[in-house]
Amino acid sequence: MLQEVSSSSRPNLAVPGMCGDFYCTIYCILIPSPSFFFSFFFKTQNSKSVQGLVGLRNLGNTCFMNSILQCLSNTESLRDYCLHKSHRRDLNNNNRTNTALMEEFAKLIQTLWTSSGSEAVSPSEFKTQIQRYAPRFVGYNQQDAQEFLRFLLDGLHNEVNRVTVRPRGNMEDFDHLPDEEKGRKMWSKYLEREDSKIVDLFVGQLKSSLTCCECGYCSTVFDPFWDLSLPIAKKGYGEVSLMDCMRLFTKEDVLDGDEKPTCYRCKARRRCTKKFTVQKFPKILVLHLKRFSEARVRTSKLSTFVNFPLKDLDLREFASGSSVDAVYNLYAVSNHSGTTMGGHYTAYCRNPSPGEWYTFNDSRVTPMSSSQVRSSDAYVLFYELSPQYKGLVFFYFFKSSSLLSKNRFKDCCLLLHPCMYHIIITIIIQFPVHATPLTSYLHLLFEWLKMHRLCFAKSAVCSQSSM
Numbered sequence: 001m002l003q004e005v006s007s008s009s010r011p012n013l014a015v016p017g018m019c020g021d022f023y024c025t026i027y028c029i030l031i032p033s034p035s036f037f038f039s040f041f042f043k044t045q046n047s048k049s050v051q052g053l054v055g056l057r058n059l060g061n062t063c064f065m066n067s068i069l070q071c072l073s074n075t076e077s078l079r080d081y082c083l084h085k086s087h088r089r090d091l092n093n094n095n096r097t098n099t100a101l102m103e104e105f106a107k108l109i110q111t112l113w114t115s116s117g118s119e120a121v122s123p124s125e126f127k128t129q130i131q132r133y134a135p136r137f138v139g140y141n142q143q144d145a146q147e148f149l150r151f152l153l154d155g156l157h158n159e160v161n162r163v164t165v166r167p168r169g170n171m172e173d174f175d176h177l178p179d180e181e182k183g184r185k186m187w188s189k190y191l192e193r194e195d196s197k198i199v200d201l202f203v204g205q206l207k208s209s210l211t212c213c214e215c216g217y218c219s220t221v222f223d224p225f226w227d228l229s230l231p232i233a234k235k236g237y238g239e240v241s242l243m244d245c246m247r248l249f250t251k252e253d254v255l256d257g258d259e260k261p262t263c264y265r266c267k268a269r270r271r272c273t274k275k276f277t278v279q280k281f282p283k284i285l286v287l288h289l290k291r292f293s294e295a296r297v298r299t300s301k302l303s304t305f306v307n308f309p310l311k312d313l314d315l316r317e318f319a320s321g322s323s324v325d326a327v328y329n330l331y332a333v334s335n336h337s338g339t340t341m342g343g344h345y346t347a348y349c350r351n352p353s354p355g356e357w358y359t360f361n362d363s364r365v366t367p368m369s370s371s372q373v374r375s376s377d378a379y380v381l382f383y384e385l386s387p388q389y390k391g392l393v394f395f396y397f398f399k400s401s402s403l404l405s406k407n408r409f410k411d412c413c414l415l416l417h418p419c420m421y422h423i424i425i426t427i428i429i430q431f432p433v434h435a436t437p438l439t440s441y442l443h444l445l446f447e448w449l450k451m452h453r454l455c456f457a458k459s460a461v462c463s464q465s466s467m
């Protein structure tokens with residue numbers, strides 16, 4: 001479908017409808033992220049030194065912490081939040097007394113991304129702060145990387161929460177509403193209390209539906225989630241896929257015997273079925289593979305090879321509703337090798353700018369092939385919502401062709417997405433810039449994007465652009 005549009009049929013930038021002599025041309029570009037955009041244009045200057053390839057010293061069994069820190073350091077939006085010092089604004093806004101964890105975390109990220117040498121950095125200042133926040137991390141015992149991630153994100157969130165005064169808890173009842181609306185209401189209720197950059201990135205919403213086997217009454221509960229802990233599907237022997245694990249996680253469960261819940265309609269304890277679906281997918285999806293029998297007291301470890309995709313993990317079948325963005329790309333993995341008794345954590349991360357994979361083994365950082373990323377050591381997977389579904393709009397202004405040539409511009413668009421050029425041209429045709437004030441232009445564009453949500457689906461774009 002994509003290839004059907006030949007390059008000769010692509011409209012030239014000097015399209016009808018565009019004013020010939022307007023001062024400034026606005027190109028609206030749907031791209032993965034501003035930094036990706038810039039890295040593309042300025043790649044030639046920067047290609048020599050790749051930033052962010054700095055190891056973390058092991059302070060004594062702290063590989064679990066280093067592994068997670070490197071995964072977070074390669075979480076582009078979070079990294080930029082720290083690098084651009086945007087966290088300061090949130091910290092200052094809130095007049096908080098406790099800001100040290102976020103400050104130390106940001107300082108560490110800044111050091112990792114700005115240090116010129118390749119010498120490993122010591123995370124000891126950061127460790128002091130995480131210990132203060134979560135005393136369980138005092139000392140030098142081996143800890144669980146996923147638990148550490150939970151504590152860390154929770155700690156960071158609390159310090160940069162935009163909500164300073166949480167509203168009084170009034171138990172509003174949304175049960176009379178349709179599910180979709182109930183989910184939305186529950187989500188905005190959540191945001192009234194918990195709203196931060198960390199929530200923007202990591203938190204999704206899970207829907208659990210409980211259906212009474214007697215009367216068929218279905219009650220729904222919506223809960224925020226910071227990650228999904230997936231049971232490892234067992235299939236005789238050999239490998240299983242991540243989709244198998246997702247299907248097992250969302251499989252309909254029967255609650256019977258002692259587990260019988262009380263049915264709202266029957267007003268009695270009934271056998272029920274329970275099922276999870278994802279109501280809202282987060283931008284960053286953290287998937288935890290339950291390799292350990294129990295989080296606290298580990299008695300056994302499953303070293304099953306879980307086959308997971310590096311690109312295009314399509315989770316739409318697990319969504320509560322239709323028409324959701326749920327295609328993800330992998331960018332980091334926290335690995336655990338060894339047994340429950342003694343083990344070691346490392347991280348495999350895709351550097352945001354060159355897009356290459358690296359192994360972070362405490363103080364050592366080494367390049368690796370993307371074909372090595374999948375292993376039976378994979379423990380916590382970090383996925384990012386695929387750019388073409390993310391719909392992040394970035395506006396790029398320049399005086400006509402002074403900064404880059406039209407062909408270069410076109411190449412950029414095509415590189416980002418084969419249909420991107422057509423989307424942009426269609427937008428420009430629909431809304432000639434003229435002297436429209438910027439704000440109303442942006443408003444129009446957002447409306448247009450909302451209206452043409454389906455344009456991101458490849459076929460729709462091509463049929464539209466062939467006008």
Ligand SMILES: [Zn+2]
Nearest residue numbers: 212215263266
């Ligand atoms: Zn019932």
